[in-house]
Amino acid sequence: MTPTSATTSFESLAIGDTIAGTPFAPTRETIREFCDASLDYNPLHWDDAYMKGNFGKTSFGGIIMHGMTNFGILTKMLTDWLYPMGGVHRRLETRWKAPVKPGDTIVPTGTITAKKETAGSRWAVIAVEIKNQHGTTIAQGEAMAEFPPAR
Template identity: 75%
Template sequence: MQAGQQIDGTPFSPTRETIREFCEASLDFNPLHLDDEYMKGSFGRTSFGGIIMHGMNNFGVITKMLTDWLYPRGGVQRRLETRWKAPVKPGDTITPTATITAVQVTKKGHWATLDVQVSNQRGETIAVGEAMVEFPAAL
């Protein structure tokens, strides 16, 4: 584990069905995620032109990437902060990546800070953030 190391996540392609399933799982039935007629409207200077995926679904895609990398190596996720930059629509494919920016060794283990990013199939940045992970020292 060293600064500059990149972690690649699993691509995710939301559909109308997966967006609805996330509505049901999260109990978030905001019309942004369900109602095409509502989404034909304008929201100030923003017009989405159709339903969009929940921002927290990005959080889940990032978390899956981190835990897929961490857990087989005995590591745990300690913190994740994200900012949404652009909407994701049915038919998009998003892919998370992370880059280790710092590593610190303590008596209790190894800590790493990572810059995280989610991009779509056009290379546009969908979400950015920072994660902190820990690999505890062997007992």
């Protein structure tokens, strides 16, 4: 599935327009690959024996995906949507709400919440969210996109 929106330009953007991103189903292998790529070998992400216990006051019941993978999934959704119409991803802030485990399927979405034109450019604010196959919110936040005027 690719990002979908009837929007083809800044002018056609409307508050409430939605963006649908590509679903992602993490596996033990993709989580381990992120450990290798990020150099983040926290045992939360690879050590089954460690994860049998409690992490602080939380028990995840097994290894979990890196939260930064959520960030990458949201960024992919934004850039896949923006670049064909000349937009640029400028900011992304997120909060992790729930863990993601191997076997889950997560889907990013976005909703345009504001548009603004300034002397130098045009901007859109996008509420972003990732939910899992059960409808649980995994991550949420806000992004900003710029649509530079044609020169």
